Amino acid sequence: MGNTKSFLYRQRFGYGLGDFACNLIWQMISLYLLYFYTDIMKLNAASIAVMFIVCRIIDAVTDVLVGFAIDKTRTRWGKSRPWFLFGAVPFAVAALLAFSVPDISPDGKLVYAYVTYIFLSFMYTVVNIPLASILPTLTDDMNERTVLATWRKFFAFMGSTIVSATALYLVKMVGNGNEAVGFRVVMGIFGVAGCVCFLLTFALVRENNLSQTEKSATLKETIQSAAHNTPWKLFALNILFMWTGYFIQSSALVYYYKYYVRSAKMATMVATVMTMVPMVANLTVPFLAKRLGKRNLYSVSAGLQLAGLAVIFIGNVNTSVILAGAVISAAGYGCKESIYFSMQADPVDYGEWKTGIQTTGTLSAINGFLGKVAQAAAGGISGLLLSWGAYDADAVHQTANALTAIKMMYIYIPALLIICSIITMSFYHLDKEFPQIQKELGERRKVQNK
Numbered sequence: 001m002g003n004t005k006s007f008l009y010r011q012r013f014g015y016g017l018g019d020f021a022c023n024l025i026w027q028m029i030s031l032y033l034l035y036f037y038t039d040i041m042k043l044n045a046a047s048i049a050v051m052f053i054v055c056r057i058i059d060a061v062t063d064v065l066v067g068f069a070i071d072k073t074r075t076r077w078g079k080s081r082p083w084f085l086f087g088a089v090p091f092a093v094a095a096l097l098a099f100s101v102p103d104i105s106p107d108g109k110l111v112y113a114y115v116t117y118i119f120l121s122f123m124y125t126v127v128n129i130p131l132a133s134i135l136p137t138l139t140d141d142m143n144e145r146t147v148l149a150t151w152r153k154f155f156a157f158m159g160s161t162i163v164s165a166t167a168l169y170l171v172k173m174v175g176n177g178n179e180a181v182g183f184r185v186v187m188g189i190f191g192v193a194g195c196v197c198f199l200l201t202f203a204l205v206r207e208n209n210l211s212q213t214e215k216s217a218t219l220k221e222t223i224q225s226a227a228h229n230t231p232w233k234l235f236a237l238n239i240l241f242m243w244t245g246y247f248i249q250s251s252a253l254v255y256y257y258k259y260y261v262r263s264a265k266m267a268t269m270v271a272t273v274m275t276m277v278p279m280v281a282n283l284t285v286p287f288l289a290k291r292l293g294k295r296n297l298y299s300v301s302a303g304l305q306l307a308g309l310a311v312i313f314i315g316n317v318n319t320s321v322i323l324a325g326a327v328i329s330a331a332g333y334g335c336k337e338s339i340y341f342s343m344q345a346d347p348v349d350y351g352e353w354k355t356g357i358q359t360t361g362t363l364s365a366i367n368g369f370l371g372k373v374a375q376a377a378a379g380g381i382s383g384l385l386l387s388w389g390a391y392d393a394d395a396v397h398q399t400a401n402a403l404t405a406i407k408m409m410y411i412y413i414p415a416l417l418i419i420c421s422i423i424t425m426s427f428y429h430l431d432k433e434f435p436q437i438q439k440e441l442g443e444r445r446k447v448q449n450k
Contacts, residue, residue, distance in 0.1 A: 007206075011138065014204025015148050016155030018084065018131045021194035021201070023159030025095045025124070028167060028187060030250040031271060033098075034382060039393045040179050041101055041109050049383025051110075055118050056376030059125065059369055066125050067365020068222065070133050071358070078207030079361065080134035087126040088198035092191035094120040099187035101180040125368060127198055132364035135345040137207040140438060142346075146289050149342035150282055157279035157334065163190070164271035222362045225355040231430040232347035232363060238424045239370040240377075242340065245417035246333075247378030252409035255391075259398045260406055261317050273326045278334025285338040293431045294346070297339045299422050304332030306418045313411050346430055353437045382409055 037043045073079045098116040102109065131152070139145060167186060175182025226232060253274075257267035288297050308329025315321025344367060352358045389405030391398060398406070 008144075011205050012148055012151040014201045015131075015134075015138070016151040017197040017204070018127075018201040019152045019156035020159040021091075021197035022124070022128050022131065023156045024163060024190040024194045025091070025120075025187075027160040027163035027275070028095075028099070028190065029120075030247060031164065031253060032167065032183070034251045034379065035254050036099060036183060037113060038386075038391075040183065041113065042106070042393070043110055043113060045383045045386045045391060047110055048113075049380045049387070051114055051117065052376045052379030052383070054114070055121055056373050058118055059121055059372045059376075062122050063125050063129070063365045063369035063372065064362065065365075066129055067133070067362040067368075070130060070361030070365070071222065073361075077202075078134075078137065080130035080137065081202055081205060081207060083126055083130040084198045084202040087123060087130075088195045088202075091123040091127050091198070092195040094123040095191040095194070096184065096188045099183045101184070121372065125365070125372075129361070129364050129368045132341075132344055132367060133360045134205065134207060135341075136348045136360050138205065139208065140349075140442065142434065142438065143286065143290065145345050146286050146294075146339070146342040149344075150285050150338050152341060153282045153285075153334070153338040154279055157275050157282060161272060161275035161279060164268070164275045168268060221357060222359050225351050225357040225359050226363060226366065228355060229347055229351040229363075231350050231428060234424060234428045235343065235347055236367065236370055238421050238428075239367060240374050241417045241421040241424060242336075243371045243374035244377050244381075245414040245421070247375045248382055248409050248417075249411075249414040251378060251382045252406055255386075255406045256410040260403055260410075261319070261322065263319060266319055266322065269323065270326045273323065274330045274333070277327055277330035278337065281331040281334030282338040285335055285342070288335065289339055289342065294339050294343050295425055295428050295431050298336055298343065298425055301332045301334075301336035301339065302418050302422050302425075305329050305336060306332070306415060306422075308332060309411055309415050309418070313415075346434055349434075349441055350430060350437060353441050381413070385409055 034048065037048050038045055070079055070083065073082065075082050077085075094116070098120040100116075102112050104112065135145060135148060138148060170186045170189075171179055171182030173182075174185045253271055254267050257270060258264050285297070292300065306329075308325045308327070308331070311325030311328055312322050313325075315325055344364070348358070348360045348363055351363065385405035385408060386402070389399060389402035391402045391405065
């Protein structure tokens with residue numbers, strides 16, 4: 001069954017729907033959660049920065065435990081698939097609650113923000129980590145993994161594009177000028193859509209490449225296996241650079257175009273460009289990866305993204321130049337993120353080859369946690385910069401310091417982190433070794449499954 005064309009396309013579609021669902025919520029968090037907290041819930045920016053950090057400390061425990069639980073899961077549906085089924089509804093509920101404003105005191109609202117944000121972070125872990133952990137079990141073919149990752153990111157960008165292009169318009173339309181009501185209703189709609197998509201993902205994908213090793217590793221052995229996995233450690237360090245830059249820039253987008261460029265419409269236009277262009281650029285990844293290799297494609301794409309930021313910087317407040325820079329940056333980002341998700345599965349196989357322990361769930365969990373650390377760092381840095389700049393949500397014009405802080409968030413810091421990312425990945429050499437590793441793993445699995 002796993003080799004028929006109809007099955008392959010069904011599985012690719014199902015796998016893509018999972019990230020479509022994630023990004024309906026993820027993009028709302030990335031673009032609008034900080035704005036929602038400061039301008040709608042009227043919470044203090046410094047308090048929000050602390051909250052992001054506290055929540056990530058909690059995630060440090062929950063993410064690893066969920067990943068380890070995936071590695072220990074044994075059902076007729078596989079290891080990762082059941083998590084889509086049982087996580088779909090709670091994930092939708094958590095999203096709705098996080099974007100709701102209760103009629104309580106300011107201190108009560110801060111407590112509510114803590115509780116709902118922690119709940120949403122946990123449920124995101126429950127449904128998102130399996131999207132990464134399931135990839136090595138869907139196929140052992142390197143090219144098919146890239147194709148699956150491409151479908152995943154195509155749908156992810158589609159979900160992000162829907163949010164970027166419609167969310168603020170929908171908030172305004174259904175809220176009739178009341179942004180609190182608008183955000184709650186819109187998040188409810190996206191939550192229901194995401195829930196349906198995860199149920200379809202569960203129905204359409206199959207785990208065909210599970211290693212039937214007799215050894216059941218303990219958490220300690222699993223972590224020790226990760227500690228000896230050099231390609232994964234490089235990949236993990238890169239996660240911090242890649243996603244911190246992404247989240248800082250995303251959270252600054254509304255502020256940058258509203259206050260620095262002085263064009264609120266540009267915020268929607270650029271947000272849409274940053275999701276639509278990657279969706280198209282992403283389609284070139286299977287072709288380019290075969291010719292350049294995964295690591296090289298990642299570095300070239302990151303360089304293109306950096307060049308786009310340089311154009312935006314040079315453009316200053318010239319909207320035509322800014323849009324050109326956004327297109328260039330988005331094209332690089334689209335290819336980079338797609339190949340990143342394809343690369344994510346390879347260190348798992350390397351670890352199994354080197355130590356005999358398959359840690360797909362745990363490594364995916366730690367990767368996911370590092371992404372959340374990056375999100376927390378971005379939220380903390382953004383909150384502190386806005387606080388340093390004396391950002392005033394009620395002011396029509398911001399202070400010079402506030403504008404400097406916003407520009408640092410949107411251009412300077414992301415550019416620096418992209419450079420750090422390129423340097424880190426220059427030490428990643430798994431592409432050359434991978435065909436031989438896969439060959440040896442395949443032979444081992446044949447013996448184990450007899």
